[in-house]
Amino acid sequence: MKALPHYLFLLFCFGVAPALLAQTATLKGIAFDQINIPLSDVNISYADGGTLTDESGFYSLEIPAERVITVRFTHVGFKTLEVKFSLQKNELFEFNPVLNTKIEQISEVVISSENQDKIEGIVSLNPETVRKIPGANPGVENLLQSLPGVSSNNELSTQYAVRGGNYDENLVYINDIEVYRPFLIRSGQQEGLSIVNSDLVRNIDFSAGGFQAKYGDKLSSVLDITYRRPVDFAASADLSLLGVNFSAEGLSKNKKFTALVGARYWDNSLLVNAKQTETNYKPRFTDLQTYFTYTFNSKFELDFLGNIGINRYSYQPQTRQTNFGTLADPIALIVAYNGQEEDKYETNFGAISGTYKPNGNLNLKLTASSYHTQEQEHYDINAQYALGTPNTNIRDDSGGEVDFTRAIGSQLTHARNNLDALIVNIQHKGQYQKGSDQLDWGLKYARESIRDRLQEYEIIDSAGFSIRPPLEGLTNQQPYEAFDAPLEPFSSRRAQNDVLIDRVSGYLQYSKLLNWNTAKAWYNLGIRSQLWTVSGQDIASKTQEVVSPRGQFSLKPNWKNTDMVFRLSAGMYHQPPFYRELRDMQGQVVPDVKAQQSIHLVAGNDWSFKLWDRPFTLTNEAYYKFLSDVNTYTLENVRIRYRAKNDAEAYAYGFDLRLSGEFVPGTESWISLGFLKTEENIQNRGYISRPTDQLLKLGFLFQDYVPTIPDLKLYLNMVYQTGLPGGSPNYADPYIYQTRLPFYFRADVGFAYTIINPKSTFEKNSIFKELSLGLEIFNIFDRKNSITNTFVRDAATQQQYAVPNYLTPRVFNLKLRARF
Template sequence: MREIILLLKRYFTENKPTDPLRAKHLLTSTLFFILCHISFGQTATIKGIILNENNLPVEQVNIKHKNDGTTTNKNGFYSITVPANQDISLVFTHLSYKSIESSFHLKNGETYEFNPVMNSTIEQIATVVINSGLRKEVQGIVTLDPEAIRKIPGANAGVENLLLTLPGVSNNNELSTQYSVRGGNYDENLVYVNGIEVYRPFLIRSGQQEGLSFVNTDMVKNVDFSAGGFQAKYGDKLSSVLDITYKNPYQFEANVDASLLGASVSVENVSKDSKFSAIVGARYRDNSLLVDAKETETNYKPVFGDIQAYFTYKFTDKFHLSFLGNASLNKYSYEPETRQTNFGTLTEPMALLVFYDGQEKDQYQTLFGAFKGTYFANDDLTLHLIASTYHTQEQEHFDILAQYRLGEVNANIGDEDLGEVEYSEGIGSQLTHGRNDLDALITNIEHKGNFNIEEHHLEWSLKYTNEDIRDRLVEWESIDSAGFAIRPANKPANEQPYIPYTEPLEPYTNVRATNHTTINRFQAYGQWSKRGQLGPHEVWYNAGVRVHNWTVSGDGITSNTQTVFSPRGQFTIKPDWEKDMLFRVATGLYYQPPFYRELRDRFGVVQPEVKAQKSFHLVLGNDYSFKMWDRPFKLTTEAYYKKLTDVNPYTVENVRIRYRADNNAEAYAYGLDLRLNGEFVPGTESWFSFGYLKTEENIDDRGYIPRPTDQRLKFAALFQDYVPNVPSLKMYLNLVYNTGVPGGSPSYADPYDYQSRLPDYKRADLGIQYVVTDRNKQFDQGWRKVFKELSFGIEIFNIFDVQNSITNTWVRDVTNKRQIAIPNYLTPRVFNVRTTMKF
């Protein structure tokens, strides 16, 4: 564009028109030329595989748009670049098959997959209108671009990292992949990969122990997310659904991603007859770069690695069999040495000095495998059979002695003892011990189906689950303050040294339990949906119901059986207005039958009579699509209300949730979510999110207090940009601001006694990337020829070096016996280098 303007400037300088009429015509032509150039500069990509009625690839199919075109290769694959932000038509022709004409309307920079089937005997549909994204919008589902997931920087980059930029989704710990949605906790979110539910480890206590998320971003094809009011076909959880689809390869491709935090490699290919396809990914992660930057000096030796595979074989055009497998090994060795935390005010600076002895050794080994058979009975009926097994063996062993000294800090500038503790106000020690082991085997078998009857779409499922869990919990903590043992929190404090204490010494906390628990579950759902017209307006209906029956039994456990029914419904209308508006309403009763973690109370004892938590959802949504600066934008607004009963109260310590296993509370949550996304910079998608939430609970009729997830305000932004004169130099900015949640209270404290909030969470991550080659910048010779994509970059995590905290360490003042909360800070500013390659 710059070159065009310079040529026009030169032309006008050398050929100044003297005739006004000629000048007018010349100006009109010039403007028309520029507008045409701008219009054609906005492009999208359509790609896919073309098969025949026998599900075999069709070679040499001509795909044409006006004067542009391409043909399919021997595997039936094609890719074509088309104008964006306008209605365009593609014509698919072949001498042996009937022609297909399809219409599209895509956004700038969008890649859309279209896989038509060519038929030799039946007339093809004259026109198939594809408006990408509309199918998901009517269901209240947010679709995320997998390419954005792979590029956006974050201390724990991946799908969950991108979710945190959406309204209503929160997490105040960048080392964790867990997230809470609209007032729910980490256990209230469903995660599916290719329609198969996946699980996370049980014994994780802190973000730095977690390692890798189950989802391998290199293998992801599609990401759908619903923050509430979801359909009956999704499972029984209270908050959200993350639905991941892995790729079905159509050609050979290899991806490599490497940084100071680890590396990942994935390879995908398809057989010559296109019947067998495979994608395999391996990952390794090392959090040392982040943990070593924290205030605690440690010997930290993590090994987080996994390998995943997704295979598909097409036995016939009617029957396909796929396998999804995952093997993960997370080893965590942690030996803290010293720590100094400065806090207080400018006038009264304080410091906590801690000297450690001991270590922690954790290990999480998980194996997951799932077979999925799909039978295409005809064009209207599809049947699935899914069998999966998840096995996890986890251990958490630690003995750590922490000896602390709390006091005033020398703040005299120029003094040789500047920053040293001069006067001790607290001296003590803390000894923590743990020998926690867990072995869980979860087996599922499920039948699913869907059937189309004209405009009606029916879906159903029947599922059986067996959960066999063996668990040993041994965990105690002893606290000593100034030479005197502190009694448990539920007992009167001793008055030493003023009054002698003659009772036996007890640890401050002491949990011991051994459980062997079996849970058998039967689940089923049926739902109906229809797209139609209501006068001149387009409408979509959905109604369904789930049923869930479960039985808890085991060694020393009295068997208990319960059943719940969950009706749900959605309605969407797209008015025939000049403005592009869409309105949604979703409602239903959502139950969460207890998983093993929810059955275990704070003393480690399994309570089989725990009921399913129940929540009434009401979600009102609006999508407004418009153009600004001649580019597409969309404003999504959702207001929601939840009424919860039979609530199982819990406390959160870092990322570990401890339940009371007693449905003795009720709660509510309401809020407003806003998200504006569009091309703030031409050719890139960015968005800004805002969320307001209020959630409170009433435990034992003692009155309403904020829940641990009461994240009042949330602001986030994901911004992509590039240097106009150097478009290969790109920038990715990830901003998150969350107001503080209630937390940081002492272990097992009464929540009615501690209602202080953690500080606000503020974080900005920046990624700068130089693209050497990509699909728009290819080389026919030289060393760059072998790369489909190649980029190098630098990432800056927490660029403003904000001190965020997730928990508190509680120490005692010798003088007045008060407890002082010392914040445990998260990661400071950290630099990372990264390279990505695609072959």
């Protein structure tokens, strides 16, 4: 069984000769003290060698590969830290140790950030794994979607839902700065790039629920990203058929100033042009990110994080044919289009932070940030459609083509939507740590200024008769009976809003690590509050306030030969309405919307053990959430439209399981399984499934290599999810119309061969430190996944058909990766 993954991999790869490789790996990073001040002259050693950190705290150490090596970090006045590493050949691993002056290391327990993450219920992801795993939208969110409890049925989108929540319920931080979703995005192919540039990332922490009070006011999850601080000059470039990524980093001669820059260009025409709709499609997604730091002295430093993003989406559909139905009753939808769509999303983001550390126990931070987005959504598209019967004779040259058509109709969609939003924040965070006691606090003021114009309508004509919306009291028997009432669009929305939202929020939390008999225990108690005021032109000012207490407890028993951590967390979580949640289905702002409230109960366990003499961890969590003052919504692709009424209650419960470890020596892989049930009760009409009721989720992430050619690697990312509720026609009552989309199954595979690595003979005479060539196959099994349905009515029979809108088929991509 040990060799099984290798035999599976060899089925993909043929005719590759063996190569001779070096037998070492490299550790490098910066050593810090408890308050993140770099430490010079730290002695770093293992059985056969060692080194010292320089005046900036930087070190680089070569260690043997393919076996467990214990590395010791020692410094006068600090407790010794021992960490065990098992790296693969030629691997470059960044490790930034934190030396402690107070906490003694006991026996063979290793004090590390990974252990602290287990205690706090945080999933820590390896940035290098993020950069390697293939996906139609590669990056942090692509890897998150393979975790249990996290779901996304759209490979073109970076959005994800967590444990029954929607896309708006997830917190995302970059260097302690909260970032935001676009407002007007309707579909995944319009999103372009994630704001997180994975080439710049150092740490990735993720919590799927029960998180601490120091994190903000959302209902579902926290993604906490930290960009790295350069320790040397380096550059990288990634080129593929989908786009180009470039990053560079360096530091000044005195090592007080560091700079990290990343630029990206993305064009997913390769993916979208492979879909069922023939189009003239021109997507252009570009962004530039910078992270600068300047250390004045050991007590004060300043850093700046900046981002400029420009997404342009040009779309001219031409024709579409979708075959659906059954073999006994095949049906085809044929559409001819006129018109175009022009969308534009321009985002500017900047944040400056000052960190002051007056002594070894106290850390104070002040941050000012600004987020500005200008978004445009303009389209006029006329679709002439027909239903027909395709030729099912596979021997016929015209197999699949439509023999005859019926139910001729048309649809005209129009939009002139513009939004301009400016969000300004100023916040203070503090931390006081003495021994095993830690106190955290924070205070934040935010002003959100939104100017929004919504103007869109849809007109449907079937066999010459304008279809009216199915409003109460109106019946439409066309074409059998004349309907002489005034014509109206099937759907129409028109609004103009000028809104100001002022928010003041704060938190206070206390943490302690203690000995409990022979076990170790940790607890965290915290509370956060927010007060907000909604005002604006023709809007009656409304002020509200919420208070959210939270707590976590972890226990690590002192069991011989068994490494387990048990966790329990509970708390109240509020989500004060953002602008999207204040806007009702017709686009009007309702300032009285309350904060949605959720009570979290989470119980979890981490079991670390050895399997095949390699490290593995089995993580499981059971959770229950009760939600009140729920603001119900509809979900179409990635667009969320709220009813702006707190007229429902809901619940979510489930179980998440993940087995992670070295299925193949020196690599990281995992299998995840999640069960979820979430329902809502609207106006006491009874419980029905919520739009994110993802009953079953199975994820599989696997890395492998040819044993005799370790530079030839395989990366596999596979997800299976049961279908979501949805796909209902406009105006449908969810209590009457309850259907589910088909299940979602997708597998992306990537092959990469490292031509040049740090130990190869070519590297000495080359400008490259690393050079690799890869082939990616998206949706390798060519599964037809659908994200929504288009509803078409047959005028002759008045029957309505749900026509699936399919996502991307199998697509091939070439990729070149270089490190300088």
